[in-house]
Amino acid sequence: MRRLVLSLALVLAAPAAPALARQPVDPSALSREIAQQGIAPTLARLHALSDPAPDERFAIAGLEFLGAVEAAWRWRVTYGVAPFGGMIFGSAAELPQSVPPQPMPPEALAEQTQATLEAMARSRAALEGLAEDEDFGLAISLGDLWFDLDADGRRGMGEGAAELLAGIVWSGMPAFDPETGQAAPPPAPPVIRFDRADAAWLAAYTHLVSGGAELLLAFDPTPSLEKVFAMRARIDESRLAGGEAALPPMLDDFIDPLAVAIDMLRRQPDAGRTRAARAHWQQTIDQNRRFWALVGQESDNAGEWIPNDRQISATGIAFPPGTGAAWQAVLADGEALLAGDRTIPFWRGPMGIDLGAWLEDPAPLPVDGVIQGWALADYFSDAPPVSPESFRRFSDMLLETGPFLAMVMLN
Template identity: 45%
Template structure:
């Protein structure tokens, strides 16, 4: 389990460095951090394939770092929900900024700006880095603090005793994996920004302030007060419902669809390339003849089963398979049509049918068969390996 957790976290946090320069780059990151190293590499007039991949990886890492910095500055340091970039607990901020209703929107825009800099590479390379050299400048003081190291940040997800993390060698196949993951996260950013929560956050925070003028509010009996701005579960639930009732931005949902389709295509490219590999050198995600540098036992055929899951994802995005709808047997929701021409997600309308009707049609329905086969092969760890594989 010790080595499995880094793999899952690095499914959202990855980087590599050229073999001839691996130690120098690792030391540069350890000493100076992500942003300064990225700045230096980005200024190179003609980056080598190794440097180009390092730039991609650093943009990816920077996407994570800017969200950490935004959360720390705002005091949103707990695990604040299921949204991307909000899952890791952070050190407490001594002087958080006043509540800003645009906090979430600004966070996802900043992350997406970095993610969209990641581009596929086709030139052969092999790059190695020590995972213990990775750190995130959470408090933006340009100094590495003990709690900012990668191993410390992932500690809540593993009960294993502390120890050194491995070095990993990335290659041409992994460039496709990295680009696929960037498309996945950028697509999720688009979906969140399509239903921009700023207006709902403003409304809920202003209402809570007015209510507090009438007297102390009864704390949420389940979760108590939660960040940001002391919003508790009731407030956050209201934000979600009000946000989903907004008229979405169709340009954002169309962009999300395009990103997710690219994610599927790049995943296929990754598995084609990794399955053709004949070496076995500190592998990131191994083929059936390789072993993982992270100590993860990847079952034979896992890649092929995962591609079947992605086939269903693509079929849903293209409207060739439908999401089952509870009131009509054999009819389902066309997700692709919804992303092309989105609508508010008012819950009564989707349950009763008036909101679902424009997207309902008869056709083949997606099932859990592919995911169940993937889960059976991985002995119940499908969701964990899905994070690892992307």
């Protein structure tokens, strides 16, 4: 850890490399095809190619990933699932409720999560070896991307990626004009030129999502959803009969998901899935390192997604010099946690929790036992706790950009 902090300090103290000249980028023909046809039809055409070129292979991988986003968001629109945090893919964005929501079957969450896992695997299959091949370029305009949330095959209001992803993968905010005292017109959606470094970035992201999906499925949400949905139906029937309850119905959307989560954590996790989650997260770190090595070799400044210290991101998000080194220091701490070389500090005393040991041989995590400590008794370790220093430095560096936004981008 001391070496990591020292290395990071040297990077931050070093003079910034001169910026490269910004080069304009035009959207590719494939970008225009997505605008006209949508994600699924374009992906189907690419899958039919007998020998896709490197840029077409990246397009297949990217559209498999974006198709999984589209499917997750369509799932939320179908069942009227409000935005929520956590590990569930596609859970945080605000979505237009364009169709009347249907009652959600208890098995729907597990089925959608499994579908996401399969899409991530297909994306990685298309990326296999791509970051090692000769460079390629694929320019995509964020303004051309859209998600068919209502499954009608047509681009409707609120389905554009520029609207749905504003503040998530691009700034999307109008600048303030000090001369007029008013907001300037919002910036045009960026055109991103993806290359072989971004193939490593995308591979890392598929592993990140897959790890979260495996961990959710390890606890099997279906029995907990069955239990909570059945009780909710009884409660709703009683309300129709009249009378008043001590708690207002407006708390339902807080109480029911919390009950599902607490009940899931009482279950014995599937060790095969927790081990798969750890393997995916280790690959996230490995591919992220490969990405930073490749992006550091770039000598252009054309439509950059995540830039090196001499480039500027076309997204409008500011990545200050040293971002790559700072983020890799954070990932190194995560790697140490997965390996058990570092531990999670226990909240009730100077003890460490071995996350790697739990992922290898998991036990239930009942909330009362976790808070008190007895549910973690088999996972206390003498390994030193992870220090918050690397993450603090990373957060301080990206205070203006927003560390959470940067983490979403950097995976």
